[in-house]
Amino acid sequence: MTRIFIWLVSLFPFLIxxxxxxxxxxxxxxxxxxxxxxxxxxxxxxxxxxxxxGPRLTGSENATKAVYHFQKIxxxxxxxxxxxxxxxxxxxxxxxxxxxxxxxxxxxxxxxCALGGSIATPKNGLTAPLFEITSFEQLxxxxxxxxxKIAFYNIPMNPAFINTFFAYSSSAKQRYVGALEASKxxxxxxxxxxxxxxxxxxxxxxxxxYKGADVKIPAMAxxxxxxxxxxxxxxxDPSLEFxxxxxxxxxxxxxxxxxxxxxxxxxxPEEVIVLGGxxxxxxxxxxxxDDGAGCVHSLEAIWLLKQMDLLPKRTVRVVFFMNxxxxxxxxxxxxxxxxxxxxxxxxxxxxxxxxxxxxxISVVAPDSLVARVREFRSLFEPYGLHQFTETGSGADxxxxxxxxLVMLGLRPDNHRYxxxxxxxADVIESVSPRELETGSxxxxxxxxxxxxxxxxxx
Amino acid sequence: MTRIFIWLVSLFPFLIxxxxxxxxxxxxxxxxxxxxxxxxxxxxxxxxxxxxxGPRLTGSENATKAVYHFQKIxxxxxxxxxxxxxxxxxxxxxxxxxxxxxxxxxxxxxxxCALGGSIATPKNGLTAPLFEITSFEQLxxxxxxxxxKIAFYNIPMNPAFINTFFAYSSSAKQRYVGALEASKxxxxxxxxxxxxxxxxxxxxxxxxxYKGADVKIPAMAxxxxxxxxxxxxxxxDPSLEFxxxxxxxxxxxxxxxxxxxxxxxxxxPEEVIVLGGxxxxxxxxxxxxDDGAGCVHSLEAIWLLKQMDLLPKRTVRVVFFMNxxxxxxxxxxxxxxxxxxxxxxxxxxxxxxxxxxxxxISVVAPDSLVARVREFRSLFEPYGLHQFTETGSGADxxxxxxxxLVMLGLRPDNHRYxxxxxxxADVIESVSPRELETGSxxxxxxxxxxxxxxxxxx
Numbered sequence: 001m002t003r004i005f006i007w008l009v010s011l012f013p014f015l016i017x018x019x020x021x022x023x024x025x026x027x028x029x030x031x032x033x034x035x036x037x038x039x040x041x042x043x044x045x046x047x048x049x050x051x052x053x054g055p056r057l058t059g060s061e062n063a064t065k066a067v068y069h070f071q072k073i074x075x076x077x078x079x080x081x082x083x084x085x086x087x088x089x090x091x092x093x094x095x096x097x098x099x100x101x102x103x104x105x106x107x108x109x110x111x112x113c114a115l116g117g118s119i120a121t122p123k124n125g126l127t128a129p130l131f132e133i134t135s136f137e138q139l140x141x142x143x144x145x146x147x148x149k150i151a152f153y154n155i156p157m158n159p160a161f162i163n164t165f166f167a168y169s170s171s172a173k174q175r176y177v178g179a180l181e182a183s184k185x186x187x188x189x190x191x192x193x194x195x196x197x198x199x200x201x202x203x204x205x206x207x208x209x210y211k212g213a214d215v216k217i218p219a220m221a222x223x224x225x226x227x228x229x230x231x232x233x234x235x236x237d238p239s240l241e242f243x244x245x246x247x248x249x250x251x252x253x254x255x256x257x258x259x260x261x262x263x264x265x266x267x268x269p270e271e272v273i274v275l276g277g278x279x280x281x282x283x284x285x286x287x288x289x290d291d292g293a294g295c296v297h298s299l300e301a302i303w304l305l306k307q308m309d310l311l312p313k314r315t316v317r318v319v320f321f322m323n324x325x326x327x328x329x330x331x332x333x334x335x336x337x338x339x340x341x342x343x344x345x346x347x348x349x350x351x352x353x354x355x356x357x358x359x360x361i362s363v364v365a366p367d368s369l370v371a372r373v374r375e376f377r378s379l380f381e382p383y384g385l386h387q388f389t390e391t392g393s394g395a396d397x398x399x400x401x402x403x404x405l406v407m408l409g410l411r412p413d414n415h416r417y418x419x420x421x422x423x424x425a426d427v428i429e430s431v432s433p434r435e436l437e438t439g440s441x442x443x444x445x446x447x448x449x450x451x452x453x454x455x456x457x458x
Numbered sequence: 459m460t461r462i463f464i465w466l467v468s469l470f471p472f473l474i475x476x477x478x479x480x481x482x483x484x485x486x487x488x489x490x491x492x493x494x495x496x497x498x499x500x501x502x503x504x505x506x507x508x509x510x511x512g513p514r515l516t517g518s519e520n521a522t523k524a525v526y527h528f529q530k531i532x533x534x535x536x537x538x539x540x541x542x543x544x545x546x547x548x549x550x551x552x553x554x555x556x557x558x559x560x561x562x563x564x565x566x567x568x569x570x571c572a573l574g575g576s577i578a579t580p581k582n583g584l585t586a587p588l589f590e591i592t593s594f595e596q597l598x599x600x601x602x603x604x605x606x607k608i609a610f611y612n613i614p615m616n617p618a619f620i621n622t623f624f625a626y627s628s629s630a631k632q633r634y635v636g637a638l639e640a641s642k643x644x645x646x647x648x649x650x651x652x653x654x655x656x657x658x659x660x661x662x663x664x665x666x667x668y669k670g671a672d673v674k675i676p677a678m679a680x681x682x683x684x685x686x687x688x689x690x691x692x693x694x695d696p697s698l699e700f701x702x703x704x705x706x707x708x709x710x711x712x713x714x715x716x717x718x719x720x721x722x723x724x725x726x727p728e729e730v731i732v733l734g735g736x737x738x739x740x741x742x743x744x745x746x747x748d749d750g751a752g753c754v755h756s757l758e759a760i761w762l763l764k765q766m767d768l769l770p771k772r773t774v775r776v777v778f779f780m781n782x783x784x785x786x787x788x789x790x791x792x793x794x795x796x797x798x799x800x801x802x803x804x805x806x807x808x809x810x811x812x813x814x815x816x817x818x819i820s821v822v823a824p825d826s827l828v829a830r831v832r833e834f835r836s837l838f839e840p841y842g843l844h845q846f847t848e849t850g851s852g853a854d855x856x857x858x859x860x861x862x863l864v865m866l867g868l869r870p871d872n873h874r875y876x877x878x879x880x881x882x883a884d885v886i887e888s889v890s891p892r893e894l895e896t897g898s899x900x901x902x903x904x905x906x907x908x909x910x911x912x913x914x915x916x
């Protein structure tokens with residue numbers, strides 16, 4: 001026993017030396033990344049600061065203030081930062097919207113919200129009968145039924161999809177082109193069922209378009225709960241008159257900014273890993289999940305690697321994109337400027353699916369590189385990531401698409417995402433610190449592995 | 459083309475016949491189970507009813523009322539039901555607890571809660587200096603430091619554990635035996651840091667023991683936020699005096715019940731599949747996750763199979779166990795009665811880890827059967843289940859343990875579990891309908907597969 005002990009002690013200097021120069025195993029490194037995130041909670045603290053500033057609607061002062069605020073933070077962390085001017089639309093909601101209708105049992109008062117980009121109703125509101133549309137196919141058969149009426153789109157997100165994003169995609173048309181299509185049939189206004197996966201009392205806003213419309217008509221969303229009730233009441237009394245009032249308006253475009261925060265690579269500075277989220281939000285909540293989470297995920301991922309002295313050999317850029325919600329202007333500017341400056345992006349990563357418990361990653365890349373990303377799968381199992389899909393990886397980074405680029409999107413659990421999405425429920429209270437932090441750690445771990453093992457096109 | 463068409467038509471009667479007698483593929487069956495759960499939301503509706511009844515503390519009228527309520531529901535669904543009398547302890551919280559202390563900046567008022575089973579303080583409260591304990595090891599070194607003082611256990615749940623249940627287990631001692639151990643060193647009261655994985659403002663209660671104590675001293679929990687602040691203030695002023703007041707008390711034991719709801723098996727009625735959760739809850743919230751979720755998971759799993767005409771060939775029993783929280787009395791009675799009646803349990807399933815997004819299943823069974831359960835893994839991947847562990851499967855079913863029994867526990871995502879566990883935050887608003895429903899569907903799918911493929915000991 002004593003001899004073994006002496007032998008062990010004699011090895012001590014070498015053991016300590018070995019530890020400082022040999023790389024820890026990937027398992028150990030990932031463990032340290034996740035632990036640091038969960039212990040320090042740096043991303044959650046940043047998200048608290050961000051949401052305390054209020055909503056960050058594109059074109060608002062708040063949105064630009066948030067950019068300045070995080071530029072200061074990134075500067076203090078040793079990033080080289082710059083702002084990219086982005087011309088963005090400005091739309092303001094105005095006073096609280098109104099909607100109501102009468103039934104035999106009294107007046108039903110709803111809690112509606114204008115869709116982003118909608119025109120106002122006439123000053124004193126608009127009253128008209130409703131025509132309910134329960135599927136897109138039904139709209140094709142409509143001839144004169146919508147004339148002079150308010151189109152009531154009541155097309156639920158299909159609950160049978162396990163991935164709520166698929167359910168969202170398949171019913172989002174009512175919000176985006178509902179007014180456009182109804183106006184062609186003579187409708188005077190639009191009410192949509194909120195794009196929410198459950199029955200809840202929040203109206204959920206979101207963008208819409210008038211592109212190609214001869215006549216613009218106002219459009220609002222009502223909660224899924226209100227939509228269910230309205231449908232029942234409308235069946236009982238098809239002649240009921242619906243009142244809607246909104247005084248939102250589009251204003252002149254303004255200049256806002258993308259934030260770009262860079263750390264030059266030590267060995268391959270000309271190759272760039274970009275990661276980001278969008279800093280603008282809707283105005284009903286404070287964009288905690290959409291997409292405050294993605295912004296802090298991105299910044300924290302690099303912060304974690306820097307803390308642990310694991311910065312990539314390639315240049316890393318954290319980008320807070322401005323105006324994803326109203327048309328990806330920031331992403332387009334970033335892509336255009338990058339092209340002009342011949343920036344060689346080799347990896348692009350986006351987090352814009354909320355700050356929930358990470359379940360996996362989506363990858364878009366040449367087949368051989370997708371296979372290499374999949375090789376990391378077992379490393380992430382202990383942290384609950386198991387879904388490695390080849391679906392799209394994010395709207396903002398999609399502007400950088402090239403066939404050689406390795407594009408990754410964080411895929412958190414999405415059961416709850418559309419409960420809060422674009423509504424007053426998207427606030428810090430709906431974010432779990434631990435779930436958020438494991439998202440940041442996941443991005444850090446992927447950057448570490450992709451860079452270390454050169455999972456990039458040659 | 460025409461010939462092929464005629465050939466196909468000629469096969470139609472056979473195809474239709476084949477479909478009615480041949481089993482649908484397991485993939486299709488699972489899809490239908492999950493879809494039915496997500497579309498119908500039956501479990502969530504039951505959970506709304508249950509939580510509207512209020513808290514269900516062991517020994518309270520409410521707890522027994524909840525049993526009666528679900529007996530009626532089970533009866534109406536065609537189960538054969540019966541109640542098993544269970545003698546349970548009765549402890550009442552009394553008036554709202556008080557705790558405060560003075561600092562140079564004024565009086566700090568906390569929002570504490572008595573630990574379950576604690577004695578009261580003297581009528582007008584108790585004031586004493588504090589002694590902070592930050593690890594269990596430290597307690598071993600204490601000689602006279604606790605005499606006449608209030609022991610302040612401030613041992614955080616280790617955030618580095620990805621699975622928060624491990625963090626809970628490793629620090630739960632302060633709650634369960636904190637008062638017992640401190641009383642041996644002369645302490646006059648106990649304040650513990652809530653067993654919660656994040657910094658939040660809820661005090662979290664839970665059971666404690668005086669077993670073997672010469673002197674019983676009162677014990678309360680304060681929120682993790684309050685514990686952090688108290689620690690800071692105590693460092694600044696080690697002589698600060700802490701005031702605590704509680705008038706909780708233990709009363710005479712009362713009789714309550716387990717609910718047993720049974721459907722006889724069509725082919726193997728003598729083999730029993732039991733599944734359940736516990737119907738009692740703590741009194742601060744309404745036990746939506748702990749363990750209302752587990753009760754409705756269990757009942758809904760069988761409801762789903764019945765809806766789809768997929769009831770097992772074996773007998774199924776849904777059990778709502780009474781009094782998990784204060785000592786597993788219901789589970790012990792169920793196990794004893796089952797033994798007396800020679801009930802042959804072949805599979806036991808428990809859900810007592812919340813109504814969050816399911817991540818996997820834990821299995822305790824003979825090795826060959828564990829391997830067979832694992833073969834189902836790919837079937838569950840589309841629904842987000844990927845963790846098949848061999849950790850324990852549940853406290854209530856543990857009373858039924860035999861080496862031949864196949865025991866399964868539902869393992870939902872647990873990042874948020876200890877944010878709400880045993881606190882006023884454990885209410886229906888913290889439950890996502892979609893997450894809850896996928897849990898019920900998961901139990902239904904496992905019962906379907908285990909029964910169909912006879913994954914039981916011979």
